[in-house]
Amino acid sequence: MAAAAAGNTVMVVGIDDSEHSLYALQWTLLHFFSGRGLDPPFKLVVVHAKRIATSVVGFAGSGAVDVLPFLELDLERIAARVMDKAKELCTANSVADVEYEVVEGDPRNVLCEAVEKHHADMLVVGSHGYGAIKRTVLGSVSDYCAHHAHCTVMIVKKPKPKH
Amino acid sequence: MEECTVESAASGEKTTEEAKGGDEGKKMKVMVAVDESEGSMHALCWALDHLFTSTGGEVPDKTQALGRLILLHAQLPPYHLVHPVPVGPAVYATSSAMESVRKAREENSICILERASKICMERLIKAETVIIDGDPKDVICGATEEMNIDLLIMGSRGLGKIKRAILGSVSDHCAHHAKCPILIVKPPKVQP
Numbered sequence: 001m002a003a004a005a006a007g008n009t010v011m012v013v014g015i016d017d018s019e020h021s022l023y024a025l026q027w028t029l030l031h032f033f034s035g036r037g038l039d040p041p042f043k044l045v046v047v048h049a050k051r052i053a054t055s056v057v058g059f060a061g062s063g064a065v066d067v068l069p070f071l072e073l074d075l076e077r078i079a080a081r082v083m084d085k086a087k088e089l090c091t092a093n094s095v096a097d098v099e100y101e102v103v104e105g106d107p108r109n110v111l112c113e114a115v116e117k118h119h120a121d122m123l124v125v126g127s128h129g130y131g132a133i134k135r136t137v138l139g140s141v142s143d144y145c146a147h148h149a150h151c152t153v154m155i156v157k158k159p160k161p162k163h
Numbered sequence: 164m165e166e167c168t169v170e171s172a173a174s175g176e177k178t179t180e181e182a183k184g185g186d187e188g189k190k191m192k193v194m195v196a197v198d199e200s201e202g203s204m205h206a207l208c209w210a211l212d213h214l215f216t217s218t219g220g221e222v223p224d225k226t227q228a229l230g231r232l233i234l235l236h237a238q239l240p241p242y243h244l245v246h247p248v249p250v251g252p253a254v255y256a257t258s259s260a261m262e263s264v265r266k267a268r269e270e271n272s273i274c275i276l277e278r279a280s281k282i283c284m285e286r287l288i289k290a291e292t293v294i295i296d297g298d299p300k301d302v303i304c305g306a307t308e309e310m311n312i313d314l315l316i317m318g319s320r321g322l323g324k325i326k327r328a329i330l331g332s333v334s335d336h337c338a339h340h341a342k343c344p345i346l347i348v349k350p351p352k353v354q355p
Binding site for chain 2: 009024027031032121122143146149150151152153154155156157159
């Protein structure tokens with residue numbers, strides 16, 4: 001585990017399977033890490049919250065038990081894919097000193113806990129914004145983190161394509 | 164119950180030839196919204212200390228490391244202050260009263276921006292200042308669009324859920340409605 005140089009800003013970036021969060025990671029890398037050469041003054045921790053299979057299945061009943069193993073596998077695959085994409089992005093931006101974590105649980109808690117664990121100075125999340133035709137609305141995870149994380153929160157929005 | 168898989172991808176060597184086409188990384192237009200609250204000054208300090216750092220060596224102007232810094236102050240228009248009361252006698256301000264209110268507002272705004280600029284100068288960072296009239300929520304969101312801001316930085320009063328609903332939160336509003344990435348700096352924890 002790389003020790004952060006004294007005075008480095010620790011940034012935790014939360015990612016999931018969405019385009020928005022990978023865009024957030026990409027944006028962060030581009031604006032804070034690119035072109036800094038050997039020693040960017042930031043330490044990056046990429047965290048993926050893997051949902052617990054039982055929380056994803058909405059219904060209870062005999063059917064749920066059969067579905068769980070497939071769901072579990074699916075979630076594993078998603079987690080692996082997400083982390084691969086993250087690694088790709090980091091390498092593409094020449095950022096080598098990154099910590100990658102997959103933590104099982106609800107994204108809201110996982111991210112806030114990751115902030116505590118890494119003594120992060122900053123949490124970066126994307127924003128889903130489902131709904132709201134004209135105006136952007138925050139997704140529930142980014143909204144929760146903005147209020148509850150004990151550090152500075154950066155919400156990166158994916159710009160809507162202009163017509 | 165959580166399982167943690169930690170993969171550390173830190174490599175010992177970093178190659179210099181990785182610089183893609185020798186580009187400096189994307190320069191950003193950063194806007195910090197300031198008002199008279201301690202929260203926003205703290206946000207400015209935090210941003211300057213954590214984001215506008217040079218990468219070692221002597222950089223005379225640290226702003227170059229990240230891009231342009233703009234300090235925005237939203238000035239509430241004076242008619243807010245002399246709004247006629249629905250019940251009871253209406254208050255009509257004389258023109259001289261309006262003038263002095265206007266002057267006081269302007270002085271207040273300039274004072275705030277001076278304070279903010281001083282904070283920047285202490286850290287060897289150049290900043291541009293802007294004063295715009297209007298409701299802070301709308302002013303800030305509008306300014307980010309008009310000036311093509313890449314990153315908006317704001318403080319937060321750290322209000323709880325109920326107070327937010329009653330008092331309203333500018334940072335909340337901007338987090339929802341600003342089109343650009345937004346960075347919200349929480350107030351420092353109060354030591355008991």
